[in-house]
Amino acid sequence: MLNADRGKPQALRDAAVDRGSLARGGGQSRWNVPRVLSSVLVAVTFVLLSFGALVTTYEAAMAVPDWPGTYGHNMFLFPLAEWLGGPWDLFLEHGHRLLGATAGLVAIALAVSAWLWPVGPRVRWLAVAAVVLVVVQGVLGGARVLLDDTTVAKVHACTGPLFFAVTVALAVLTRRPAGVDQPSAAFSLAATLPVAAYGQLVAGAQLRHLDPATTPPVFHALVGTHILIGLVVAALAYAIAAATWRSVNRAAHRWSAAAAGLVSAQLLLGGATWVAKYGLPSAVLPDAWRLSEAIVARSGSAAVIVTAHAILGMLILAVGVVVAIAAAGRGVTAADAKPGVRRTAAGLREALV
Amino acid sequence: MSTSSKSSRRPCLIAAILAGLIATGCSPTPPAAFRLNMVEAISPTAEKDSIAAEQALTTEQQRQVATILAAMFGTPDEPVCLPEAGLDGSKLQLAAGPVRSDIVGRKNGLYREHCVHCHGITGDGLGPTAAFLNPYPRDYRPGVFKFKSTERADKPTHGDLVHVLHNGIAGTSMPSFALLSPTQVDALVEYVKYLSIRGETELALMRYYFELDDEDEGKLPETREFLVDEILQPIADKWASAADAVIDVPEPPADLDLAASVAKGKELFYGDRANCVKCHGVTGLGDGQANDYDDWSKNIVKIEAKLASLAGNELEPAEHRWIADFHDVLDGDALQPRTIPPRNLRKGIYRGGRRPLDLYYRIHAGINGAPMPAAAGTVSPEEIxxxxxxxxxxxxxxDGELGVDRSMAVQSNVAGALAAQETSDQ
Structure with a gap:
């Protein structure tokens, strides 16, 4: 047991063990494989999802008509020169597939390591869930290509962020515990943030993968829903940041402030995305607001804005997961608990006791 | 793994995924399909506007139109191009269908990628985003285009449509597609013409029902002579002859300095012959007569007027059905009509292009489909x-020029327009 754990309630100490003080590998090694693999998995998944967002932006999903192969080649044996030197669409789609396969392999390795290292049942089963999700996601990606179906594309777009959220949770939960567990009063509020952020990604997927036969009233409803959930996410992020502003739980404070910042940027990006795709919504704006120049379709800047909006949405989900876990008092590091950083009276009193 | 075992597993995989999607409440997206022009199908006609119930096409007639159109034009995924339509099938293939690309990166399904979200699968201007946009996206089906180099009633040339795609339409949501290759723009223009010719054929077929004799039993003849020679060919001929209808633009008068030309233009603007002031207003702010509609909205306005005329009457059951049909159309097959405001000429936003030549075309031929009339018959080319x-x-x-314009308007005997505007201001 770490020194910092002394004097804490038994339940919290148990929880710390359950989370995994792992790396000690039963006290034999400080090499924490699940922690390393989970961090790698988050990084790979982030790049994977970014490629996925670009695939959607450039409508490159059908750049490769077959699956699981690529133009008749085994996916892993597709000529490198054709991939890197070929068309942009092919680069994106094939890269997305390779990254997906990589994420799958890392997820499997993580799951195996979670059963070999003493990480506790929560991490183990979460790692198994990650493997299941990445396999399902891979099959959905294949189905999206083989069926060329918008509905499958939407489901594929919704499963990706869910997998990302699980990888982030794994990365947080496998971190070395510092022995400081300060459950935040804002936990119940914080737990709603990833749920709302995920709901917003689901709503966004309906717009990103819009069925062209959608009628204007249905599109109107979809846009309204997306804006409404966006405002809910923003309100939640600001409320959580306010609630944890003076908390001794520095991780919750820091990550919720990050979430509020990201959400603010996302609101601006959301507006910019609309303008980049459709120009100003002239039907709901005064006549004087008309752009004097036509916007340029498929410009690089428009692609960056639209893709960044999708990626930032996924980052907000990830940060939301971290906020929720941090607010629950889980995964707080020693650095988070350094005294004297920003102490409240309650925090100081606790430290003095 | 052998290819045969792979292919034998694929249907099982697809079936499993479909079953999973259906089990979770998600249904696969149906194939893209063209929609009938329901506004036209229920529109009152000049011949029969006294009995509302007789103006709607029956379900059977609507089905016949859909069948004929499918035979002549195929589907959005597999367009058919009859030689008489004068369209390039290879260009259509590039633009039609779902978005996909080949190993050399050539994109297919260009219309679905770039246009469909606003203009809709049928080209009816009823894409998902349409209601958010002002002006609404163009409905190609009547074959009427505003910004072109040809006489008012003529079709645009291929180059005119390329020009619009390349430059976009300033002041609207129509973007510039300057980043697409010329081949892609060509393919999109060809597909727009395809949707227009298809839409015009549909309109012609629907209107022909009202010319049928009793012995026709309410059915159109399904013969090549009728469908191709009588219906399609005249429409295609208009498109083919567009290049012959390009406006002959004389050089601007060389012996007149700009200030003098502007002064003459001002006189014409406020004068009785050009009478631009009537709509663009004495200030040029587009604040003149502003209660008119464009041609795309007029059918709906006409139906609404018809509906208003029926209010308070004792209605037949068939008339009740017609009213219900109309409300269905408004819910899914039409957008709420908006009046078309005359252009504010002081903002410097010219939708059809800002080149002097573009403005010459607009003034000479007017704007087809819009209340802007052609000035060609009343003023000379030099005056244009x-x-x-x-x-x-x-x-x-x-610097107060607006006031000068106002007094000039009175002097120019357009006091009526001014008074009307003041009344509307009040």
Missing amino acids: WHIVNYVRSLPYDF
């Missing part, structure tokens, strides 16, 4: 150039 110069000066016309 003067108006062009005056219009181009308006965005830079500051």
